[in-house]
Amino acid sequence: MTFIGERVPRKEDSRLLRGHGRFADDQDRPGQLWVRVVRSPIAHGRIRSVATATASEVDGVVRVVTAADLPDRRIPVRLKVQGINLDDHLQPVLATDTVRYVGEPVAVVVAEDPYVAEDAAELVELDIDELPVVVETFQGTVAADFRLGYGDVEQAFVDAAHIVEMEFDVGRHSAVPMEPRALLVDVDPGSGALQIHGMTKVPVFNRDVLATMLGVDENLIHVHAIDAGGGFGVRGEFYPEDFLVPWLARELNRPVKWVEDRAEHLVAVNHSRQQHHTIAAAFDKNGVLLAMRDDVLHDNGAYARTHGIIVPELTLAMLPGPYRVPAFAGRIRVMLTNKTPCGTYRAPGRFEGTAVREQLLDVAADKLGIDRVELRRKNLLDARELPHTREMSTLGTDVVLDSGDYVGLLDKAMAEADRLGYRAELASLRAQGRTAGLGVAVFLEKSGLGPQETADVMVGTSGAVRVHSGGTSLGQGIETVLAQITADALDVDPAVVTVVNGDTALQPFGAGSWASRSTVVGGSAVHKAALAVRERAIQMASRMLEVSEDDLETRCGSIGVRGAPGSSVTLGEVAKACRPGSPHLLPDEPAGLAARRRFEVEHMTYPYGVHVALVDVDRGTGLVQVPRYLVAYEIGRAINPTLVEGQLVGGVAQGIGGALLEEFRYDEAGQPQAVTFMDYLLPTAAELPKVDVLVTEDAPAPGNPLGVKGAGEGGLTAAGAAIAGAVRDALDLPGPVRRLPLTAERVRGLTDEGTR
Template identity: 75%
Template sequence: MTAIGQSLPRKEDPRLLRGAGRFGDDLQRPGQLHARIVRAPQAHGVLRSVDVSMAVAAPGVVRVLTAADLPDDPRIPVRLTVQGIELTEHLQPVLARETVRYVGEPVAVVLAEDPYLAEDAAELVALDIDQLPVAMDADAGTVAAEFELGFGDTDAAFAEAEHVVELDFDVGRHSAVPLEPRTLLVEPDRATGALEVFGMTKVPVFNRGVLASMLDIDEARIRVHAMDAGGGFGVRGEFYPEDFLVAWLALHTGRPVKWTEDRAEHLVAVNHSRQQQHRISAAFAADGRLLGLRADVAHDNGAYCRTHGIIVPELTLAMLPGPYRVPAYRGRIAVVLTNKTPCGTYRAPGRFEGTVVREQLLDMAADQLGVDPVQLRRRNLLEPAELPHTRPMSTLGTDVVLDAADYPGLLDAAVAEAKRLGYYAQVEQSRAAGKRVGLGVAMFLEKSGLGPQETADVSVGTSGAVRVHSGGTSLGQGIETVLGQITADGLGVSAADVTVINGDTALQPFGAGSWASRSTVVGGGAVHEAALAVRERAIEVAARILEVAVADLTLHDGVVEVRGAPGQRVSLAEVARACQPGSAWLYAGEPAGLAARRRFEVAHMTYPYGAHLAVVELDEQTGGVRVLRYLVAYEVGRAINPELVRGQLIGGVAQGVGGALSEEFGYDESGQPQAVTFMDYLMPTAAEIPEVDVLVTENAPSADNPLGAKGAGEGGLTAAGAALANAVRNALGEAGSVARLPMTPARVRAMLAGEAG
């Protein structure tokens, strides 16, 4: 039995369940100071003055920092430049200097002996702001970038079409709200000027480089330690103003500085996401063949372009055609700056938005063409024989090459599973009983395994224990378990003997981090190759010890033995000891140790895919939407740990239900946020999330990595808005569209009233 493919218990769970996890706010250092951020109370205005005199005089205050105290105007750089578009003039400063552009923008930092004194003193900082007009929607904002992607002759496609279907659709602004808000602790070494940074838990190597550049120190003086994290989902770990400010204060005071974000801060400070306006049209032949697709999108990016730059709008356009056969496509997008919290990625960025728009359009098209929605999709899905399929576009710096897949097969399997579980029968029975019930189907295409590389070390100690140093980070996805299983199979040991250490820049200085569903595909690929290299090295040294040929040896269960002679063996621990300096078994000049570092590089992403089906019931009095049944069918290529794949998918559905039905960051006409507590930002609870049925398939392993794996982190969310929007539309009996997410009770009630009128 191999470890890969087994639902082994998570390595992370014993410490987490016993309260032994190490989260950011758990850490304390002697003599530490506490930071509190002073944030702009207005959405747009000229910052005339920042009066800190009362705050400086407050008890326990050590320092108050404003933009005037910084030697220049440091701005947060973009991590990945796409489409060759320069965004320098739109980057966010770490502290507002002359103008504030959104409620919550950092203006000053108060440093005090304890967090309560810091918070009290922060309220004494007086801001003089002359209010300026606010831009609260894309029509009134500043265009930071415009570009288009596409292929084929769309004009000819639409001229030839027998049917043209058009749709206007808005996706509301929402984002991730992890159980644990952000925390950061930076401890300086007075003797060396080095900084120990705790809490940059997502892309620590990148963040270390940014911080070193902004502080103008060598990156070797900064060691970033990834921590346990109460959820990531895209918003955690990208470089924020606080990441610079806390480190700068620690460096300049010579004392540890800690900052812990409260929930009210989180809701106005971390990256928002999703807000887009779509106008999309599709051209169909008389037989229902899709001839062409056009999309015009306005992406509301908030006040600045942060680390993610314009990744999200690019992904929206590049992934909009989905798994369908689209002969001609043209997508145009405008990235607009408004006076709201800046945007970035949130789990399935760009794909959640594009999928709901495309799949709602297909349901409308099915009605207009008089065909079943599932049949229309099946008619237009790419067939296995057409794959790999190259689309002449690029996204995230890679060409779009759809890898092995059976899209129609998965759709058929999903529908068959839903019928077996009684979804369709339940809809019929409920409607016969006079209930407003609808069923929605949506197909989706994901992306995963983004490069360009990941690096991993695998080593065996003299006790036989195996250690992995990975560049990935643990955000709750089970990366320690998965990488442990991959190592166990590659090296020939038990997964229980493997310890995985993630996100420590001193132990693994070349890691690219965990994001974009890349940990298993790219990080796992690096670990797999490093484990195989250690295996090869162990057998080579064991051959010297046993005085046999390498070809005569096999390694399993932590033991190297002679084939056909099980009594002739050495353990990995013995081999590791034989690899120590001074060993008689080492050749002259041969490096010591039983270890290997390997880098896994990828040129293309993998493209997992799936289908969502949802059954909903509408309350005609309140407009409330109750999700009765939910199914996710997902092709993962190869499931390293099937239960972890299931968990990822179910968690994604929960977030998708929130984004589809209740979660929204609203603003008033002056730019004041209207969702700054959980009284107003309505996350779904256990009462709103149905039991989720999951169908995981491994029928199309990827040829682009040695494991055949495709990412699992985002597929539970990607099509949730689409399936629920189609289910609500079906329950309403709408000929048109639901037009907007989230489908709040007020909006559904308005649609019901319009129907009655």
């Protein structure tokens, strides 16, 4: 049997569709207390006092906590890059003497009932002297200033026949998963041990951070695997609440629960994206790229949170994309302003950089008089040039573009768009007098970040297989994929494989699910562990059947002698033979049919793709509709094609939101202007087209045994770029669209510049 590459139905769906999922807010404990966070109503100010007496007297309130009650703790950076120390800009658990953004935690109310906690929180009196507010990125404090690049950029621009330069802004937006954050922490009154439900994404890291901040051994903290209603980068990082709730549970010796509401989420969870680019490209007389340079201002909000400067670093490191760029110079300044702090959001840094680069290429194509697709084809690295090393590093690894055929995928994408009638529909819309346009964007992604992932595979005496993975289930189908990988290695049905993700007791060395690494790194660890179990099973079966290992083969959950169908043992029987006391177990030989294996990564793998967007612009209202959308994506090897397609389609939905609708705006006082879904606009089914998907497996990744590349972010990476290009084409603009999202207001402002 082979299951890799098959469209196996998702194992998760049976329980989720029947309402049997285990989400954080589904968990309750007898006698639990409820938490409500008191947040700053102003963007910047000096705290004179936090009066809690009135709130404390409310019937049912157990405790009101301020910074004065807490140990001095700040949220650490999870990934430190570029050797830049951000300690002076870390966020305290509760604001001490200064608040720096609307929504910053100032106090916590603990009560017997969630409604009492919320009512009492409104009685906490904050006396804050307002200070000057900075909302403009260029006026912020510089937290980091660094450069990435290679080659002689200055000489390339001197030698250039054509120089194209522009400015471009990417607006601030973020993920809004269906389920906001939630935490339930149970405590053992005797030992003080904590059972935590609600930490997703990187549970082992969060466990270790919490242990350090609490001053306890990490073995006293057990983070339980749960379901999550979406992650997208923002969920599962270590936030102030991830310390507050466990600390309160230990202090009060009772279970404590906190559930974030949507209004909190929109001002408290990590924002992302906001950048201003001044970018230029140098070309020779034939339109061949000689160099690129980019000067970026990155608005990081009020603090450096757990992601540190990962997003700005990725912006620069990935900005040359899949193109042949002989010289590149990038500078980025990370600015602190009085806004919600920023972190990663699906395709961090790449959504931004891809939008800017691809818009620059569109402008350049028009100025050079070259077809947009032809300009890209001319400058894409070809298959003979891969692997391709760039003298830059990101996330602690050198940038080495591994395998691929970028030109080939571009040609396939354009052929597929023609087959599906994209250009014919464009011509038809224009013939009807509509303002329609087509956008094309080529992008490079990254996936499979290390340094490692660890997995356990074990077989029970019934023949059932169990996998303990360090990944976490965020809706991406990781249980199904890991079951397929395991089943393929052991030659069993995926139905007998149970996958448990993100349980720190069962898998204490897991690195989590983020950066499109679950299948690449986690899957490879599972693959290694399953192969080790298979080898062990064959070894034991040879003793049981008294034949050479070379004469054995796996057969649908059993191991038998080649050419002798009646001579075999099941995996369950082998597992029994591995138990202590078995006559087949050698002295001092480890018991059990199980293996733990670690897969280590030195270099990431780089998937890539093409987006094609057809838009129809209403010149009167500025409304942009997207009737057709195509994603072509190179996956290396698709473990489950249906899940790959689902990831890409979901990414497009979020990408359209960021390209056209979603934006966090602030007024001059730093007050957020999008605190409900009345103002923070999400795309609905009415705004989303049927997404056409072309998945190719032409370039297996050489860096892992499965040949896989990540699929989690490619549907989003180039959405802003493709839609910006399509709107520019529709309006026939001489320059760039200048800013995302392309709200109706902004599009109306652009219509006067176009000629169509």
